[in-house]
Amino acid sequence: MADSAVAGVSTSELDVSLERHLGPPAKLLAKHLNLHTVGQLLNHFPRNYLKRGELTPIADVPVDEEVTLIARVQSANARRMRTRKGMLLEVIITDDAAGGIGQMNLTYFNGYGAERELLPGVRAMFSGKVTMYRGKLTLTNPKYVLLDDDDDNPDYVNKPIPVYPAVDKVSSERIAMAVGIILDTLDPAHLIDPVPEAVARRDKLMSLAQAYELVHRPAVVEDAYRAQHRFRYQEAFVLQAALARRRALTAREEATARPPHHGGLLDQFDARLPFTLTNGQREVGDVLAADLAGDHPMNRLLQGEVGSGKTLVALRAMLQVIDAGGQAALLAPTEVLALQHHQSLTRTLGPLAEGGMLGGALDGTRVVLLTGSMNTAQRKKALLEAASGDAGIVIGTHALLSENVRFFDLGLIVVDEQHRFGVEQRDLLRSKAAASPHVLVMTATPIPRTVAMTVFGDLEISTLTELPAGRSPISTHEVGLAEHPAWIQRVWSRAREEIDTGRQVYVVCPKIGDEAGTGGEDGSALELYSPDVQAAPSKQELTSVVELYGSLAEVPQLESVTAGMLHGRMDPAEKASVMGRFNDGDLQLLVATTVIEVGVDVPNATLMVIMDADRFGISQLHQLRGRVGRGGHAGTCLLVTSLEADHPSRERLAAVASTTDGFELSQKDLELRREGNILGASQSGGRSALRFLRITQHGKIIEKARSDAQEIVAGDPELVGYPGLVNAIELYLNPEKEAFLERG
Structure with a gap:
């Protein structure tokens, strides 16, 4: 089922197969975009809108993604291919950007039609997958639609062009054509709105049919924004109704009462x-x-x-x-x-x-x-x-x-x-x-x-929210080795100082140190919350538990220190033994993966050194540092990184170093990684189910939707009187989506 099949549903026309309306082309939508019904296609919303009169800034075009952009042909040259028969057409397009022209190369194999039409000065909309070839942005055999610069109809020139999430086999233009056919034949009377009429009237929400029309075929871009507002509330309402109904049904279940027993x-x-x-x-x-x-x-x-x-x-x-x-x-x-x-x-x-x-x-x-x-x-x-x-x-x-x-x-x-x-x-x-x-x-x-x-x-x-008496504050510091390479020696000296006072030290590494590469406690991939984590320079050699543990003897500051190693692939008995020895104080320093992230409680541990801290998410860093300062002695956490000071990942480290307030950090974490996988990939294997609702930005909408949903469910827990809402919830709770609602 499509990841976006959320916003609206009916018991009739929106559930009809696309093949009935579109014929054979529907098979392409099903195969490549997982769109099977009218409702799924209409809920495959445009990701953005292009203006015919504006060229797309080429500098903003992402690499390795399907894109649709408007540009002008700067030059076009055809030549025979040397290694095989046929012709190669090389086109350079430009965005005419002020302050410097952005350029992109197009390549057409045997593009005889393109040779006739893509002449210098022509404006067109191009669609394809952007790649890099010899250091230049490139589109190979992109689809295109010619645009008329001199059209006298201002309504045509100003009408936005919807750009859909597309794939190589199904372009944005083809999706738009399919949506147009559906909208032209759609009967508004067959749409059952999941939003109750009283709520829609109260908030002056446009009808569901009008919202579909304006989000897909807006006359001006503001029309699309108004439709998005309608679907934004709808997403929040359907989700909150699903949660409220689940809560109400759970409350009906019977459990054995376990009252307090005096003197027990x-x-x-x-x-x-x-x-x-x-x-x-x-x-x-x-x-x-x-x-x-x-x-x-x-x-x-x-x-x-x-x-x-x-x-x-x-x-x-x-x-x-x-x-x-x-x-x-x-x-x-x-x-x-x-x-x-x-x-x-x-x-x-x-x-x-x-x-x-x-x-x-x-x-x-x-x-x-x-x-x-x-x-x-x-x-x-x-x-x-x-x-x-x-x-x-x-x-x-x-x-x-x-x-x-x-x-x-x-x-x-x-x-x-x-x-x-x-x-x-x-x-x-x-x-x-x-x-x-x-x-x-x-x-x-x-x-x-x-x-x-x-x-x-x-x-x-x-x-x-409050900490028990006796818990000491934890001070956290960034250790930027790019600016201060010698600081790594100070880190080991700091560890020795703690050990000499009778305390213990954790050193956390992002990988175990074998062919599996980066991994968590069981060798699985780390929770890398922010997209920029994966943009860390590939030349950065990550610190591993095995290698660091093996090299401790070469660190002068740690001479004669009793150290241990802990990671998820060790024999369970060996893991228990190492943890027991550290817990009993027999080991002064423990080199470990994130296996010690939660629950580990060694009151005598006061220093945590996190190597390559930029490879961890905010909440993980916050969890890890919570392992020190648990016994009445002040705790210290050192976030070691080799990234340059201006690298985006350093923003996360600065946030963790600036506060120990977990709620403040969780909000910062949410903002940095945007919506990401809150309701999407991490829970259900797909993209986020929320197309227009943004949890960081739309708190008031969520609260209003929650209040509305709870009021409705309180009066009708089975939602007998709300068939459109029931169907919308069922669409929302398809097998790929149910996991996030049940994850508690």
Whole structure:
């Protein structure tokens, strides 16, 4: 289904096959653009509009993309080809730009028609894929349409030319012709508007038929902008209605109530705490307690700064469920994090986690770990404790999802770093509960309000903003080696200073150091949020864990330092051993990939050095530096980069160095990478589903659409009275799109 098939739908004509209207040419649209129905074609909106009277600045034309531009022929020369039969026509076009003429080369093989028509001085619209040949911008065999400079009809001269997302086999002009045929035969009476009539009347929105006409065939470009405004609200409204309906239907499900139990494990745990909960932890804890006591499933997102105490809040919720006779499952994205959670929760609970064991609390529970690398005996023991109910808390990775994992009474699912899990994985775990379990998902990546409304609108959201007492501030500094090559020596001296005071140091590298190249904790591609990351000079040799670890002996400042190496491709037992030694203080310096990005908690670590920091996104850098300064000692993060000071990627590093406010950084991150893959490629494998709505710019529209959608769904949860909206939601929630709505 087309990625843009969102804006409008009907039960009749828009669902009709394009072949019925267009005949054989419809097969090209289906094959090359994945457009099959009238509605999908009409929702394949122009990406921009050209004015017939204006030439396109050639300097702005992107390389390796299909483009449509208006230019003037400067010269045309035909010659015989030397190596094969036929003629080669070489045309140079210009934009006549003030202050310097922009030029592009066109090449036609056997272009006899072009030779007759593309004469010097002719203006035309050209379409094709831009490449570079011998350092010059080139179009090979581009399609063209001649434009008349002397047309006396001002309406014709001023009428914008729509430019569509196109491919080599289907040009923008051909798409426009197909759209024109559809619009000429479209019956407005057969369009069922997804936007309720009362809302459209209130906001003076044009009709759906008029919006299609003006967005595709505007008389002036302002017509298209007015139509885009209509579709912009429509996109927001359909999305918010889908989220509101999902939320309403989830609220109808039945769950086992897990009310607080006086004198139970939670009360005992609170009495043992050596510190006082922050106001935020207590307030969020009260909200979770009330949710768990209800007979409908909790679906809540808990977001908070790195180190704000989310895990403690989640643990208290787990204990409430255990007190009520249920079990809790904690799903972690990596074995290192699962192991860290197991060690941390076991240590924090003390005797309360030793139920039935010598020295354990009489009414205590057990915390078990289940990972894919466990041996058969360990796995059998963990499976038995989960199935029997002896284990109140089961912590694991994807291994928790396997068929042979059974729970006695699964009451709460806690998903850590929820963005790393797909909908199928979350639903698999849910299916292991007799009744709908309560669900708590956590993220340490703060989410801007507009994103939260747009992406997580079906979840209740709680936020922890304050840090627990004892957490020290983290100072962050850019280390620009392009300007100051000698600063790398100062970095290692700084590491030695921390180690000499009894502290520990992380050094993070962007790749492991084998043929797989750049990779995350498991060797997978790093999350490179900004497009400019990929524009980093190819000559830049990325620092690898293996190579850096092997060269530490050659660094004078680190002589006699005890170092370790950690990455996702190591044997699980070896990873656990290295992490355990670092945790116990046996290792003074740890060279690692982003495997230590989340959850790793070593209070004695105070310095983090991030090599080639420009290869990481803002939120990743923020997560990584949150691993230091966790034990009452001040933390420092050094962002090392070899990029020039004016490189676009340095803007991200400057942003991270300027503030530790995660919400401010998340907004900056969103602005720098634009909409990118918020609702698109990262979640569904396609381009963004939002064609006109921009989350960074249209917060007021999103809020209005959310309010309208919630009011409608509250009165009609099944949307029986809104068939157009139901159909639009179904189009929106096609298999490629459903993932982002379910990703919580």
